[in-house]
Amino acid sequence: MRSYGKSRKFPLVVSTLAMALGLVAGLPTTGQEAGPVSRDLTPKLRNLLRQEMLSIEQASKDIFSALIAGDDARVAGLAQQIHDSFILQQSMTSEDKQNLMAAVPEDFVARDRAFHALSADLAQAGRDGDRDAQHAEFGRMVEACTACHARYATDRFPLLAE
Numbered sequence: 001m002r003s004y005g006k007s008r009k010f011p012l013v014v015s016t017l018a019m020a021l022g023l024v025a026g027l028p029t030t031g032q033e034a035g036p037v038s039r040d041l042t043p044k045l046r047n048l049l050r051q052e053m054l055s056i057e058q059a060s061k062d063i064f065s066a067l068i069a070g071d072d073a074r075v076a077g078l079a080q081q082i083h084d085s086f087i088l089q090q091s092m093t094s095e096d097k098q099n100l101m102a103a104v105p106e107d108f109v110a111r112d113r114a115f116h117a118l119s120a121d122l123a124q125a126g127r128d129g130d131r132d133a134q135h136a137e138f139g140r141m142v143e144a145c146t147a148c149h150a151r152y153a154t155d156r157f158p159l160l161a162e
């Protein structure tokens with residue numbers, strides 16, 4: 001795992017390493033700075049993040065369609081696509097990565113990593129043809145989207161603010 005700072009690690013690409021599974025359970029939810037992260041990002045980073053979000057939303061909708069059709073292979077392919085975070089990997093320079101790390105709290109990084117680990121689990125459930133597991137993992141992914149938005153994107157999704 002590459003490390004770019006003392007206590008922060010680059011989230012959106014390194015997450016493909018998905019060592020997150022073990023970390024998530026012990027994730028601290030207090031003592032972290034919550035609040036919208038978008039305004040702390042450079043315009044380029046904000047744009048990259050939004051592009052990624054729009055792609056994973058589209059992929060999630062497509063996964064739903066594949067799930068209700070029993071198309072295991074398509075579920076696997078789409079979940080893998082989310083996991084691989086293609087846009088960010090293609091567009092980010094190492095300076096972008098450092099800027100991103102400087103701008104977001106560690107908890108955000110951990111949530112992103114956990115989210116990507118979930119997409120890997122969903123891809124595996126698709127490859128296994130295990131539909132119960134696909135439904136469970138998809139539900140967990142929706143929870144992960146919402147939880148991160150409620151904590152870090154209430155400027156974009158004000159209804160999630162308490």
Ligand code: HEC
Pocket residue numbers: 037038046049050053054056057060108111112115141142144145146148149152153156
């Ligand atoms: C680790 C945190 C995190 C996770 C997990 C996450 N998001 Fe987001 N998402 C954000 C942030 C932060 C924004 C606000 C970006 C902005 O406004 O600049 C956002 C914005 C969005 C947007 C609005 C994009 C736009 O510009 O209109 C969509 C759609 C979206 N997310 C979909 C999803 C979906 C679907 C999932 C799960 C499958 C998900 N997100 C998971 C952090 C996250």
